[in-house]
Amino acid sequence: xxxxxxxxxxxxxxxxxxxxxxxxxxxxxxxxxxxxxxxxxxxxxxxxxxxxxxxxxxxxxxxxxxxxxxxxxxxxxxxxxxxxxxxxxxxxxxxxxxxxxxxxxxxxxxxxxxxxxxxxxxxxxxxxxxxxxxxxxxxxxxxxxxxxxxxxxxxxxxxxxxxxxxxxxxxxxxxxxxxxxxxxxxxxxxxxxxxxxxxxxxxxxxxxxxxxxxxxxxxxxxxxxxxxxxxxxxxxxxxxxxxxxxxxxxxxxxxxxxxxxxxxxxxxxxxxxxxxxxxxxxxxxxxxxxxxxxxxxxxxxxxxxxxxxxxxxxxxxxxxxxxxxxxxxxxxxxxxxxxxxxxxxxxxxxxxxxxxxxxxxxxxxxxxxxxxxxxxxxxxxxxxxxxxxxxxxxxxxxxxxxxxxxxxxxxxxxxxxxxxxxxxxxxxxxxxxxxxxxxxxxxxxxxxxxxxxxxxxxxxxxxxxxxxxxxxxxxxxxxxxxxxxxxxxxxxxxxxxxxxxxxxxxxxxxxxxxxxxxxxxxxxxxxxxxxxxxxxxxxxxxxxxxxxxxx
Ligand code: NOJ
Numbered sequence: 001x002x003x004x005x006x007x008x009x010x011x012x013x014x015x016x017x018x019x020x021x022x023x024x025x026x027x028x029x030x031x032x033x034x035x036x037x038x039x040x041x042x043x044x045x046x047x048x049x050x051x052x053x054x055x056x057x058x059x060x061x062x063x064x065x066x067x068x069x070x071x072x073x074x075x076x077x078x079x080x081x082x083x084x085x086x087x088x089x090x091x092x093x094x095x096x097x098x099x100x101x102x103x104x105x106x107x108x109x110x111x112x113x114x115x116x117x118x119x120x121x122x123x124x125x126x127x128x129x130x131x132x133x134x135x136x137x138x139x140x141x142x143x144x145x146x147x148x149x150x151x152x153x154x155x156x157x158x159x160x161x162x163x164x165x166x167x168x169x170x171x172x173x174x175x176x177x178x179x180x181x182x183x184x185x186x187x188x189x190x191x192x193x194x195x196x197x198x199x200x201x202x203x204x205x206x207x208x209x210x211x212x213x214x215x216x217x218x219x220x221x222x223x224x225x226x227x228x229x230x231x232x233x234x235x236x237x238x239x240x241x242x243x244x245x246x247x248x249x250x251x252x253x254x255x256x257x258x259x260x261x262x263x264x265x266x267x268x269x270x271x272x273x274x275x276x277x278x279x280x281x282x283x284x285x286x287x288x289x290x291x292x293x294x295x296x297x298x299x300x301x302x303x304x305x306x307x308x309x310x311x312x313x314x315x316x317x318x319x320x321x322x323x324x325x326x327x328x329x330x331x332x333x334x335x336x337x338x339x340x341x342x343x344x345x346x347x348x349x350x351x352x353x354x355x356x357x358x359x360x361x362x363x364x365x366x367x368x369x370x371x372x373x374x375x376x377x378x379x380x381x382x383x384x385x386x387x388x389x390x391x392x393x394x395x396x397x398x399x400x401x402x403x404x405x406x407x408x409x410x411x412x413x414x415x416x417x418x419x420x421x422x423x424x425x426x427x428x429x430x431x432x433x434x435x436x437x438x439x440x441x442x443x444x445x446x447x448x449x450x451x452x453x454x455x456x457x458x459x460x461x462x463x464x465x466x467x468x469x470x471x472x473x474x475x476x477x478x479x480x481x482x483x484x485x486x487x488x489x490x491x492x493x494x495x496x497x498x499x500x501x502x503x504x505x506x507x508x509x510x511x512x513x514x515x516x517x518x519x520x521x522x523x524x525x526x527x528x529x530x531x532x533x534x535x536x537x538x539x540x541x542x543x544x545x546x547x548x549x550x551x
Contacts, residue, residue: 010054010105016270019211019296020329021490022059022389023480024109025397028337029066029088030075031432032394034445041432043089043097045445050100052462056397057480060107062213064337066094070120072182073161073414074337074430076111076215077118081200091207098208107210109273114197115216116183124184132173139193140184141176141224142169155228157248162419178219178248180414188220188257201264201272211273212265214258217288217297218278221254223247242281250280258293275331282318289328298391299331302383303339307346307375307544309517310499316386320492323388329490330388334379335396341429342379344402347372358404358424373399374544377475377533378515381546382503384479385513387490392476395433398460399472402428405454412451427451434461470535478531482548486511495525510551516541527551 033045043066053061065075068085075085084094101108117124123139130136132144145168146152153166154174159181166174167181176185186193201212223229224247231248232240244252258276265272276288276297288297299319305311323330334342340354347368348357356362376399384390406427408416413425432450434457435443442457458464465471489508496504501518504525516522521540527549529536534545541547 012102012105012107014270018059018107018270019273019275019389021387021486022107023057023384023483024060024062024389024391025053025056025058026062026064026336026391026393028064028074028394028430030071030450031430031444033433033435034441034447034449037445037447038087039441039445039448039450040087041444042087043084043093047093047097047100050097050104050106053101053106054104056477057484058106058392060109060210061101062109062391063111065111065113069118070182071412072118072180074412076113077116077120077180077183078113079118079120079122081112081117081196082203095207102208108208109211109213109275110204110209111215112197112200112204112212113215114186114188115219116177116179116185119182119184127175127184128169132171137173138190139187141187141222142173143176145172145174155230157228157231158233159418160234161413161415162423176222178216180418182414185222186220188222189224194257194260198260198264201261202267205265205268205272209272211275214274214276214294216278217258217276217294218250218254218280219248220257221251223251240280240284242283244284250278250284255287255290255293258288262291262293262295282322286322286326286328289326291327296329296331296389298333300333302332302334302379303336303342306350307379307517309501309503309515312379312382312515312517313494313497313499313503316492317494320387323490330386331391332383332386332388333391334376334383335393335429336391337393337430338426339429341376341393341396341400341402343369343372343376343396343399344404345372346375346379347401355423358402358428360404367401367404369401371544372401373472374534377472378544378546380476381479381531381533381548382513382515384483385486385505385507385511385546385548387492387507390483393429395429397473397476398434398462398465400433400457400460403431403451403454404428406431406451410452431457434458436463437461475531475533479548482531485509506551512549512551513546514541514549515546516543519543525549525551 030041032041034041035044066088067078068080069075069077126136127140143154144150153164157165159165168174177183229247231246274294276294278288278297285297288294301315305315319330352365357365413427415423415425432444437458441449465473493506496502504514506512521537521542524541530548532547
């Protein structure tokens with residue numbers, strides 16, 4: 001297999017604002033490439049794919065957690081914040097990856113998980129061994145239970161993965177975990193926790209990391225005054241109040257934490273970037289993105305929007321207005337490791353219940369892969385034309401759909417067990433990538449893959465698409481190469497907002513992006529087609545297709 005290289009070797013740009021308009025490719029390390037044959041992807045595997053990453057013309061990679069972890073939540077349960085999981089490699093391997101990426105002009109962002117640690121973190125083990133009220137317990141959130149004998153959880157708060165957010169320990173106390181019980185929440189009122197995360201930021205920044213993605217940034221500070229007040233059950237996509245009054249999520253006090261983080265990130269030249277993962281109402285998102293805090297916050301509005309021009313238009317307009325009003329840059333996301341892949345979302349009936357489809361519990365919900373992929377390609381091309389930075393998720397450049405055919409016994413997402421098998425969870429977008437048409441684990445590694453890959457992966461492998469005109473891989477490469485020319489310019493002018501069918505906007509320099517959401521082919525404006533998400537039909541733009549044009 002040959003991987004097309006970029007037209008020129010690139011170097012890291014000197015622009016300290018690179019993150020404002022970056023194309024960032026998310027790598028879920030355990031499912032990218034397995035170099036040592038244990039079925040889990042690893043750091044050396046990622047390093048071996050740097051030429052592939054360079055061929056995508058991305059500006060940065062974002063690495064999901066690679067830290068020592070018992071994998072109760074795919075690595076978002078960290079047992080040591082300043083090390084590499086031995087199954088994924090060593091710190092020396094990590095340094096080699098950073099060097100290899102930087103040598104090809106690609107920056108690296110890593111995940112930092114401050115809300116909770118793993119239950120195997122030495123501090124939590126120490127807390128379990130210590131007495132109630134001890135300093136060791138004060139690093140986490142331990143409370144006595146409710147009811148005459150303390151046998152009831154201290155409050156009715158629910159975990160984001162289902163079930164209660166409290167678990168009891170043998171001496172009778174309970175600890176809080178907003179996610180799995182293997183992910184105890186830190187006590188962010190404790191200065192030791194605050195300081196330790198500053199040390200972690202410096203540790204990785206000193207190793208050359210360019211930025212951080214901050215996991216559940218909106219939940220660190222809690223109102224633990226008693227009696228405990230009710231909170232919403234699940235923050236992902238849930239309806240939070242817009243005044244910061246929920247006791248667990250999006251409290252105003254959290255911003256003081258990120259102001260301190262910004263001071264540390266600004267100790268570096270260039271300052272290290274950061275992006276908040278914060279499932280909060282749009283009005284509140286920009287607080288995290290203030291220049292005095294993280295600088296960026298993920299905008300998941302396109303993930304939540306249907307394939308509908310009105311929704312796309314409104315999401316784009318409102319987010320660009322917000323960004324302009326505050327000096328932040330917009331972020332755009334269609335897929336990541338937590339949501340059903342967008343090639344599948346657009347191929348399911350409008351409004352379909354994704355979980356019911358994954359479970360196969362509603363025979364009426366059928367996926368149309370052809371329609372889904374056509375729309376996904378059009379949506380991606382539209383997204384890549386927008387001002388701001390675009391976050392791409394591994395495998396979307398191959399046009400991968402969600403893998404629904406995972407048997408119950410292979411599921412790893414804690415949601416499956418915690419919901420009593422009511423929710424299948426997120427494993428379907430985390431199946432290891434197909435690199436080759438066939439062979440052992442489709443080229444993922446020499447000895448199997450930790451989640452089974454379906455037969456259809458071979459046709460969507462890198463080998464099957466590399467160099468093939470019209471393939472999704474070549475579409476991404478062409479689009480990302482062309483997008484680089486737009487960088488640094490954050491203006492957008494709507495030309496057509498026919499929210500029944502056509503969205504057409506221009507960017508400075510005569511650049512136009514036209515998407516046809518309607519059922520009929522439409523005429524293109526004058527100009528030269530630079531990139532198109534699908535073939536034209538007698539010179540017209542077919543349904544579910546986006547074209548970039550130069551006038
Ligand atoms: C958000 C991460 O993206 C998700 O994968 C994880 O399960 C939760 N945070 C908990 O860390």
